[in-house]
Amino acid sequence: MAKLQHEVPQANAWRTVVTAIGQIFRWVPPIYFIFAAIMIGIGLTNENFFTHYRNTLNLLLQAAPLAVLAAGQLFVIISGGFDLSVGSIITFVVLGSSIMLSGNPEATYWVIAMMLGIGIVVGLFNGAVTHYLKVPSIITTLGMMLTIKGAALLWSGGAPRGSLPAAFRVFGRDRMDKFLIWERFPHAVLILAGIGIVATLLLHRTNFGKQVYAVGDNPRAAALAGINVPLVRMICFALSGLFAAIAGVLLGGFSGVSTQVGDGYELRAITAVVLGGARLLGGRGGMPEAIMGAITLQALFSLLNNLGLPQPLREAVQAVILISAAAYAVLRERRKA
Amino acid sequence: MKVVVQPSRPQLWRRIPPVYVILVVITVVAWILVELYGRGSFFGKENIANILQRSVSLGIVSVGQTFTILAGSLDLSVANMISVSAVMSSYIMQGDPSRVPFAIATVVLIGVIVGLVNGLLITQLRVNPLISTLGTGLLLQGILSASFRNFAGSVPEEFQVLAYGSIGPISYSVLMFIIIASIGVFILRKTRFGAHLYAVGGSQEVSRLSGLRTTRVLLGAHVIASLTAVITGIYLASRLGAGAPWVGRDGVYDLESIAVVVIGGTALAGGRGGVMGTVAGVLIFAILDSMFNLLGVGSYLKQVLRGLIIIAAVASYSIRTKEEVS
Numbered sequence: 001m002a003k004l005q006h007e008v009p010q011a012n013a014w015r016t017v018v019t020a021i022g023q024i025f026r027w028v029p030p031i032y033f034i035f036a037a038i039m040i041g042i043g044l045t046n047e048n049f050f051t052h053y054r055n056t057l058n059l060l061l062q063a064a065p066l067a068v069l070a071a072g073q074l075f076v077i078i079s080g081g082f083d084l085s086v087g088s089i090i091t092f093v094v095l096g097s098s099i100m101l102s103g104n105p106e107a108t109y110w111v112i113a114m115m116l117g118i119g120i121v122v123g124l125f126n127g128a129v130t131h132y133l134k135v136p137s138i139i140t141t142l143g144m145m146l147t148i149k150g151a152a153l154l155w156s157g158g159a160p161r162g163s164l165p166a167a168f169r170v171f172g173r174d175r176m177d178k179f180l181i182w183e184r185f186p187h188a189v190l191i192l193a194g195i196g197i198v199a200t201l202l203l204h205r206t207n208f209g210k211q212v213y214a215v216g217d218n219p220r221a222a223a224l225a226g227i228n229v230p231l232v233r234m235i236c237f238a239l240s241g242l243f244a245a246i247a248g249v250l251l252g253g254f255s256g257v258s259t260q261v262g263d264g265y266e267l268r269a270i271t272a273v274v275l276g277g278a279r280l281l282g283g284r285g286g287m288p289e290a291i292m293g294a295i296t297l298q299a300l301f302s303l304l305n306n307l308g309l310p311q312p313l314r315e316a317v318q319a320v321i322l323i324s325a326a327a328y329a330v331l332r333e334r335r336k337a
Numbered sequence: 338m339k340v341v342v343q344p345s346r347p348q349l350w351r352r353i354p355p356v357y358v359i360l361v362v363i364t365v366v367a368w369i370l371v372e373l374y375g376r377g378s379f380f381g382k383e384n385i386a387n388i389l390q391r392s393v394s395l396g397i398v399s400v401g402q403t404f405t406i407l408a409g410s411l412d413l414s415v416a417n418m419i420s421v422s423a424v425m426s427s428y429i430m431q432g433d434p435s436r437v438p439f440a441i442a443t444v445v446l447i448g449v450i451v452g453l454v455n456g457l458l459i460t461q462l463r464v465n466p467l468i469s470t471l472g473t474g475l476l477l478q479g480i481l482s483a484s485f486r487n488f489a490g491s492v493p494e495e496f497q498v499l500a501y502g503s504i505g506p507i508s509y510s511v512l513m514f515i516i517i518a519s520i521g522v523f524i525l526r527k528t529r530f531g532a533h534l535y536a537v538g539g540s541q542e543v544s545r546l547s548g549l550r551t552t553r554v555l556l557g558a559h560v561i562a563s564l565t566a567v568i569t570g571i572y573l574a575s576r577l578g579a580g581a582p583w584v585g586r587d588g589v590y591d592l593e594s595i596a597v598v599v600i601g602g603t604a605l606a607g608g609r610g611g612v613m614g615t616v617a618g619v620l621i622f623a624i625l626d627s628m629f630n631l632l633g634v635g636s637y638l639k640q641v642l643r644g645l646i647i648i649a650a651v652a653s654y655s656i657r658t659k660e661e662v663s
Contacts, residue, residue, distance in 0.1 A: 079663070080663035081663050084592075129648060129652065130662065130663070131662075132656075133648075133652035133655060133656050134652075134655040134656055134658050134662040135648055135651045135652045135655050135662070136599065136605045136651075136655075136662055136663070137662075137663060138595070138605065139595075139596060139599050139605070139647065139648065139651050140648055142592055142595075142596060142644075142647065143596075143644040143645065143646075143647040143648035144644060144648070145644065146640050146641070146643055146644030146647070147640070147641045147643075147644030147645055148644075149640065150637045150638065150639070150640030150641035150642075150643070150644065151637075151641050153637040153640070154635070154637035154638055154641060158637060216663075219661040219663065220661055267471060270467075271468075271471075274465075274468055279465075280465045280467055280468065281465075281663070282663065310483055311482075312478070312479045312480070312481075312482035312483040313479055313480075313483045314479070315475045315476075315478060315479040315482075316475065316476045316478075316479025316480055316483070317479075318475060319471075319472040319473070319474075319475035319476040319479065320472070320476065322468060322471070322472045322475075323458060323462075323464060323468065323469055323472040323473075326462075326464045326465065326468045326469070326472075327458070327462040327463075327464050330462065330463045330464060331462075334463075
């Protein structure tokens with residue numbers, strides 16, 4: 001750095017440009033470059049993709065549940081924990097809603113409100129057990145993952161029962177005729193945008209957000225600085241549970257009722273958050289990047305789909321990209337330090 | 338390097354991990370409940386054999402998982418490694434007894450390589466263990482599922498003795514578990530590597546500054562975990578007659594082995610615990626399973642209770658720790 005500054009006086013235009021590009025790579029989070037690369041790949045494999053914004057909206061519609069989930073997971077991860085229970089909360093919401101709503105679709109809004117409430121309660125339970133009983137969150141939420149999935153299957157008898165009424169599926173599946181300049185705009189994308197803005201403001205523009213980072217960085221120091229650590233933690237888990245329930249509503253609408261609807265989503269959400277540059281065990285991460293991470297992951301799935309890779313190989317490619325992204329993030333952090 | 342300070346040898350009963358109290362309590366509760374409401378007898382010969390048999394596959398891989406967790410790491414790729422080992426060993430054997438040694442050598446080699454890759458990703462590229470082992474697991478599973486759709490090959494009948502044969506009342510598989518657990522205990526308590534493992538788990542930075550080669554220790558822990566997964570895979574192939582690409586994932590060996598190790602009193606942050614605790618954790622799982630079966634509890638309710646019991650078991654002694662947990 002010092003050496004560079006020394007040379008600046010005699011720098012020519014070329015060098016200035018190179019330095020500027022270097023600065024961009026240093027300060028723009030890498031997830032945006034990964035996203036750009038994948039979008040270029042999509043453009044190359046599907047030449048019609050960029051001819052109409054409809055395709056981009058479809059991608060965002062598919063990414064919405066995962067992005068909402070990643071937003072919730074980020075709060076927990078920055079505060080230093082994990083939430084593995086989100087996938088089974090999705091399954092519970094979908095199976096439970098379809099049972100309660102088959103035959104009386106007019107109760108849709110009550111049932112959705114109830115399901116969001118259940119998500120919050122599960123999150124509060126996770127947070128309380130982790131903080132007060134000192135059970136590591138990976139174990140607490142693993143236990144809740146088994147329990148909630150079991151409860152959902154117990155309730156439904158192990159097979160999908162009933163169906164989700166149209167009023168429920170609006171959120172995850174249907175589109176508005178016109179929103180601003182876009183026609184056929186999916187509701188889910190609007191919901192994602194709303195949640196993304198609220199979550200970003202909450203994490204990056206409020207006292208609570210700063211406290212989340214402080215707790216994740218060093219809980220003892222945070223407590224000594226007067227932060228109510230148990231409260232911050234419980235709110236983080238509650239947000240994750242709430243967002244998981246919202247993701248369940250979206251996913252139930254998008255893909256319908258099945259007993260495996262939420263399987264694997266917990267790890268996918270963590271993957272998205274890590275792709276977005278968050279550090280596991282707390283203290284670092286950004287909300288727009290985490291949501292971008294989820295969208296990137298979904299774009300990656302559709303790129304691999306375009307390439308015609310079979311499902312198992314798609315997982316393998318996903319793994320390689322995950323590891324490279326994490327390794328690159330570490331490298332970058334070390335270079336900065 | 339010579340060990341200068343000899344720690345005073347604690348009395349035998351003090352060396353027994355506290356999880357054995359939970360084990361005894363759960364055994365008594367299970368016994369009473371089964372005698373009152375269940376069909377069959379809890380301490381019957383058949384049920385005891387059943388409990389031990391259930392412990393073998395989860396037990397062996399959990400011994401290896403104990404090593405990674407003690408070192409402050411963890412391994413999520415074991416379930417996929419189990420599938421790879423089961424499929425590859427039965428695929429290479431093709432029912433021919435003469436190919437058994439070659440098959441075993443191959444899967445052991447794969448196991449060592451996967452363990453080294455995990456360890457190198459964690460130590461050299463400094464990727465968080467959760468992410469790197471999740472990644473290698475997905476990679477293994479992807480390659481395996483792309484190559485094999487169903488049960489592949491078969492193990493020779495002579496090889497099935499491993500799963501079904503016995504000396505007197507003790508089956509070979511239970512014996513194998515006991516031997517592997519004993520080797521684990523021996524390595525941790527009596528070897529230099531074991532002592533280094535605890536040191537690295539306690540604080541990697543301090544160990545490094547004290548001159549320990551922390552990289553080697555972590556590599557060793559991950560190779561051991563992979564190898565125990567390989568052995569579990571071979572055992573499963575022997576029991577099922579052939580390996581299928583879903584045997585590891587169906588058993589949820591990745592998350593269950595971690596749960597069992599933590600229930601056994603090993604700290605997730607590393608540095609404290611041991612194989613004896615893990616054995617107790619495995620037995621607790623097996624006893625609960627057999628209790629639910631004898632009581633006729635449905636499989637979904639079983640899952641609900643299992644999740645709550647995992648939390649309660651860990652909480653019952655984690656509640657006393659003073660440090661921050663996340």
